Amino acid sequence: SKEPIRVCVTGAAGQIAYSLLYSVAKGDVFGKDQPVNLLMLDIAPMMGVLEGVKMELQDCALPLLREVVATDDPEVGFKDCDVAMLVGAMPRREGMERKDLLAANVKIFKVQGQALDKVAKKTVKVVVVGNPANTNACICAKYAQSIPRENFSALTRLDQNRAQAMVAEKVGVPADAVKNCIIWGNHSSTQFPDVQHATVEKNNQKMSVIEAVKDDNWVKNDFVKTVQTRGAAVIKARKLSSAMSAAKAIVDHVRDWWFGTPEGTWVSMAVMSDGSYETPEGLIYSFPVTIDSSHKYTIVQGLTINDFAKEKMDITAKELQEEKAMAMEACQD
Numbered sequence: 001s002k003e004p005i006r007v008c009v010t011g012a013a014g015q016i017a018y019s020l021l022y023s024v025a026k027g028d029v030f031g032k033d034q035p036v037n038l039l040m041l042d043i044a045p046m047m048g049v050l051e052g053v054k055m056e057l058q059d060c061a062l063p064l065l066r067e068v069v070a071t072d073d074p075e076v077g078f079k080d081c082d083v084a085m086l087v088g089a090m091p092r093r094e095g096m097e098r099k100d101l102l103a104a105n106v107k108i109f110k111v112q113g114q115a116l117d118k119v120a121k122k123t124v125k126v127v128v129v130g131n132p133a134n135t136n137a138c139i140c141a142k143y144a145q146s147i148p149r150e151n152f153s154a155l156t157r158l159d160q161n162r163a164q165a166m167v168a169e170k171v172g173v174p175a176d177a178v179k180n181c182i183i184w185g186n187h188s189s190t191q192f193p194d195v196q197h198a199t200v201e202k203n204n205q206k207m208s209v210i211e212a213v214k215d216d217n218w219v220k221n222d223f224v225k226t227v228q229t230r231g232a233a234v235i236k237a238r239k240l241s242s243a244m245s246a247a248k249a250i251v252d253h254v255r256d257w258w259f260g261t262p263e264g265t266w267v268s269m270a271v272m273s274d275g276s277y278e279t280p281e282g283l284i285y286s287f288p289v290t291i292d293s294s295h296k297y298t299i300v301q302g303l304t305i306n307d308f309a310k311e312k313m314d315i316t317a318k319e320l321q322e323e324k325a326m327a328m329e330a331c332q333d
């Protein structure tokens, strides 16, 4: 049987982790034959709660779950880890702007980048979920120089899933009949959800989403706006930010990174820009990617970008540049 892999989840006492830890421990991410050691990291005041989460995980009697560690020390949590899911951050409450959170949160990711650099495996795959996710990932990579930049990503899969589900509902098909929706840019309200290259299968016939929807106004306005502001809508309704759907998206993101994407299918991941599609290099920007069976992703090349898309892609890049500048400044203190 296989050796256990070491998976760290931060913010482990929080609401996303409460769904996520169970999924990871029962094999939804790394497969039903892959044992896992779970390293749960949170802050000191949450250690009591975290002990409770640990008890519950043990009480699930899951066959793949081996060691469970609860800690408030990043160097313990990241020790030799293969995968790090960085969920922990100060959460946004109703009416709060992402900017307010930026300074406080990037400092957390500076410390965690330094700890990863020191103790994690050099092959560690990192997904940042805590907001502002893209910029946090950028800072984390910056302070973990001994780990390749391509090992750092931020989550935009929830946005992709929202877009995909919305198109499926509009066309009247199950969610998995819709493929290759793209999220460009930042995980924020400036993101650009793009269905120009997406396809849908209806009545055994494959067609473009544009053809199936036949509503240009919806595609350019309602759809874009609704996906962009979905997070805020959930907070308004639930008084808490998305948790079940966020955990599910993290599972999708890491599973595809681990096992690869099916032929002809792309997924959106925020990764270090290499200048593709004229996006500024060095930003963690969401692109469509394909992933091979050795955990290597490639940004999908050669997609036609019309003027409408170009304008939207520039807006979100500009926001990321501003966030990065603010983050760098906050990290100097």
Ligand code: NAI
Residues within 6 Å of the ligand: 010, 011, 012, 013, 014, 015, 016, 017, 041, 042, 043, 046, 087, 088, 089, 090, 091, 092, 108, 128, 129, 130, 131, 133, 155, 156, 157, 158, 159, 187, 241, 242, 243, 246
């Ligand atoms: P939560 O408040 O329930 O849990 C966050 C946990 O992180 C808390 O237990 C807190 O003590 C912990 N934490 C804070 N600082 C930490 C540190 N330095 N090290 C380790 N743990 C730390 O929040 P929730 O709902 O679980 O959300 C977590 C984050 O994910 C938030 O920043 C939220 O905005 C973000 N988010 C991102 C999404 C995305 O698609 N990228 C989607 C939904 C949420």
